[in-house]
């Protein structure tokens with residue numbers, strides 16, 4: 001079974017989670033960072049896992065566009081969806097519903113919220129100011145590695 005993890009990351013956390021997920025899934029898994037205006041050949045994969053992070057309440061635009069542009073083929077695949085963010089009160093279902101197109105959410109066999117990390121070293125000045133102001137955001141790294149493992153196990157059971 002061939003699996004692709006297609007992800008976007010702004011400051012590296014989602015990439016770290018995608019990489020951990022790849023390790024947990026074992027062989028036959030490829031990772032690709034979603035880039036704007038790039039075309040993807042998804043036919044060769046049985047499973048496509050898509051992930052991104054939340055900034056100012058939204059997932060990266062490139063992730064949403066990837067889903068919309070490839071919706072027809074994605075609906076023929078086994079699909080998993082995940083997000084990373086730092087709001088301690090975030091609700092997984094609400095996050096996923098908001099981040100991905102409805103049709104894809106309805107089709108997905110697995111979805112997950114893996115927590116997040118504010119990678120201050122990689123932030124520009126504006127990002128530093130914005131996160132300092134956002135009192136609701138948790139400041140300590142809080143990636144839930146057990147959730148990533150549980151997500152991987154669910155995908156393996158498909």
Ligand SMILES: Cc1cc2nc3c(=O)[nH]c(=O)nc-3n(C[C@H](O)[C@H](O)[C@H](O)COP(=O)(O)O)c2cc1C
Nearest residue numbers: 009010011012013014053056057085086087116117
């Ligand atoms: C400028 C900025 C805005 C953010 N906005 C949100 C937000 O609205 N909600 C949230 O839960 N987390 C927010 N975060 C936290 C990120 O989602 C979190 O740090 C995530 O792990 C980043 O993943 P990445 O490194 O892959 O981009 C924000 C972070 C930054 C730097």
